[in-house]
Amino acid sequence: MSEAGPHINGSASPTGKYIDHIDPDDPEYIKNLQRPAEVKEDLHQMENRSRVKVILNSQAFKEELEQVVEEQLRTGPFPASLLALQQITDLLLPHAKGGLGNLARASAVIPINDLRGVEALGFAKGEKLLRCKLAALYRLVDLCGWSHGIHNHITVRVSSENEHFLLNPFGLTYSEITASSLIKVDVKGDVLDPGSTYLGPYRPGFLVHAAIHQARPDIKCIVHLHTPAAVAISALKCGLLPMSQEALICGNISYHDFQGVTVTEEEREKLARNLGVRNKVSILACGETIEEAFHYTFNVMSACETQVRAIPLGLDNIVIPSEETRQQCHRVAGQGGGGVDSKERKWKTGELEFEALMRTLDNSGYRTGYAYRMPVVKQEKLDKSNSEVEIPPASSSFTYIFDGDYLHSKYINRLKLTIPSTCNKVYSPHIGGLHSIPGLMKKHMIR
Numbered sequence: 001m002s003e004a005g006p007h008i009n010g011s012a013s014p015t016g017k018y019i020d021h022i023d024p025d026d027p028e029y030i031k032n033l034q035r036p037a038e039v040k041e042d043l044h045q046m047e048n049r050s051r052v053k054v055i056l057n058s059q060a061f062k063e064e065l066e067q068v069v070e071e072q073l074r075t076g077p078f079p080a081s082l083l084a085l086q087q088i089t090d091l092l093l094p095h096a097k098g099g100l101g102n103l104a105r106a107s108a109v110i111p112i113n114d115l116r117g118v119e120a121l122g123f124a125k126g127e128k129l130l131r132c133k134l135a136a137l138y139r140l141v142d143l144c145g146w147s148h149g150i151h152n153h154i155t156v157r158v159s160s161e162n163e164h165f166l167l168n169p170f171g172l173t174y175s176e177i178t179a180s181s182l183i184k185v186d187v188k189g190d191v192l193d194p195g196s197t198y199l200g201p202y203r204p205g206f207l208v209h210a211a212i213h214q215a216r217p218d219i220k221c222i223v224h225l226h227t228p229a230a231v232a233i234s235a236l237k238c239g240l241l242p243m244s245q246e247a248l249i250c251g252n253i254s255y256h257d258f259q260g261v262t263v264t265e266e267e268r269e270k271l272a273r274n275l276g277v278r279n280k281v282s283i284l285a286c287g288e289t290i291e292e293a294f295h296y297t298f299n300v301m302s303a304c305e306t307q308v309r310a311i312p313l314g315l316d317n318i319v320i321p322s323e324e325t326r327q328q329c330h331r332v333a334g335q336g337g338g339g340v341d342s343k344e345r346k347w348k349t350g351e352l353e354f355e356a357l358m359r360t361l362d363n364s365g366y367r368t369g370y371a372y373r374m375p376v377v378k379q380e381k382l383d384k385s386n387s388e389v390e391i392p393p394a395s396s397s398f399t400y401i402f403d404g405d406y407l408h409s410k411y412i413n414r415l416k417l418t419i420p421s422t423c424n425k426v427y428s429p430h431i432g433g434l435h436s437i438p439g440l441m442k443k444h445m446i447r
Helices: 027-034 037-056 059-075 080-092 117-121 125-143 203-215 228-234 245-250 265-275 290-313 323-333 351-363
Strands: 154-157 164-167 183-186 191-193 221-224 284-287 423-427 434-436 442-445
Touching (some): 125 290, 125 351, 154 203
Antiparallel strands (some): 154 164, 154 221, 164 183, 423 434
């Protein structure tokens, strides 16, 4: 067996070492030697890119790539490469999907707060916030799976002085509602502001809301839903039973018999009479604020789902809490802050929960434009020990020497000390002109 020679780094050249073939007087060698490292790197990268371009444009690479794709598609409906691409897309892009637990879908979301430029100048600050909050409520209803295509409505009173209301344009799904697309109407359904679309309101549906708004001025927001669970419970003779905690939070329930799509004056009176004074939830979820309306909507939908699942077990097997327990649960939940409100900040009914959902939407890229009452990050309170007032500044913009103004600067230099005390007028380029100095007898020019 022949003995192997010593290992040599780099490629072995049969003609000898590379340094033995270098000509120091060669112009190309001198040019390459004087060339900066950045230029050498750029040339190297250009050579690499040219190689990649040749490979991508080659017919052999095309045929090999098609063969790999066909093999991946034969392995199953979800190959590993496609799953990896989907995970990268979900990580980099904001998405939306039905259900608050998973905000991910194949298409990017539409921002809620789209009030920009001249369009935003036509609204007052309160109406801007109200539009953003109502549009966010439409998105929440859609994410919870309660929307019904382009049908159903959520209305909100703009102000207590005027009978003006905001609602969705009939023709847009809840996932398309934005702050600028909302329509402003009066109590008769006449359009006051058409919004950013050419669509109008659904008048028969709004008349139901208008009847309640007129009869109950304290109600500011009304949510109208037609989910299968809610319709199934409303069709039962027993109605919504106080069998779950969510049902107890809703309190007493009012019912109104369905009289068709159109709303007459007689049916308006029945709606106002059946709604009562204290009841907040019926087929319509009402509230003094948008947060309260969503609070009752969320709980009544959860209560309906629970009862629908419990019906196959038999209504006779359902345990109903006592009247005292119902009142206590409804009273605690209506205090705001989940019944555990602290002394530092007072929350209205449903406000704390709604703000948490707004953070979820903002973190998912919805840009709600919601004005948060409480920041997520806790800020330390400044006292005397760490007050910013008592800490001296690290730097100052005060200059001690002006260019050429040696007399009025606080810096004592030798030029200022050598000025005779007998001069009476001194010329300063910084101030300009001659100025007198008491007790001096001569003129000196300082340039």
